[in-house]
């Protein structure tokens with residue numbers, strides 16, 4: 224029997240959370256090596272397994288895979304969550320890249336400075352409700368199918384549910400003007416593997432609290448507002 228994939232990351236969502244979601248949707252069991260200190264991270268770097276001295280890293284099928292998108296693409300392709308042909312893959316990529324833009328903003332939000340927080344929150348919610356969710360609402364409405372692409376579960380659906388739940392954590396009720404996305408959320412949440420992942424006690428990680436924020440800052444030696452360093456946007 225093939226070894227279970229092994230995920231290397233800190234004990235939080237960050238960039239690894241979408242990998243956890245996708246493996247859960249694929250029904251793949253995995254192990255996690257969750258490091259807690261800068262020293263743990265440094266020991267991992269010294270092992271030579273991190274191509275760019277960065278995580279996430281997933282050991283799988285004899286590879287030490289880094290770069291979040293590379294990891295996700297491999298899992299999506301391997302477990303038939305990446306469309307049936309090149310055109311479907313491209314459409315899945317277009318959906319997923321938009322969702323990742325939104326996901327990245329939300330991921331970095333806890334690192335913003337207190338004086339930036341409200342503006343950034345408004346910006347994220349505006350982007351979610353005026354740029355991204357209307358796209359998925361229209362797609363679901365236009366083709367009338369249960370899933371975004373090819374009428375079968377794909378990486379795009381899994382990523383969409385993840386990001387919907389993240390936006391709802393920032394502001395409940397954001398889906399009220401997106402009935403098709405609401406139905407989608409209810410439908411996909413009920414798929415047995417996803418339902419299991421959404422249960423308490425699953426490997427799904429909670430939103431970042433103050434303690435984990437401080438731990439992450441220490442592990443990766445961060446001090447300034449990461450949001451504005453990483454996201455190249457002009458906040459009005």
Ligand SMILES: N[C@@H](CCC(=O)N[C@@H](CS)C(=O)NCC(=O)O)C(=O)O
Nearest residue numbers: 237238276277278279290291292443
């Ligand atoms: N493009 C990379 C970015 C990876 C990244 O920035 N990882 C952070 C943790 S989430 C890290 O390892 N930071 C340490 C460093 O860059 O030295 C990916 O998507 O995997």
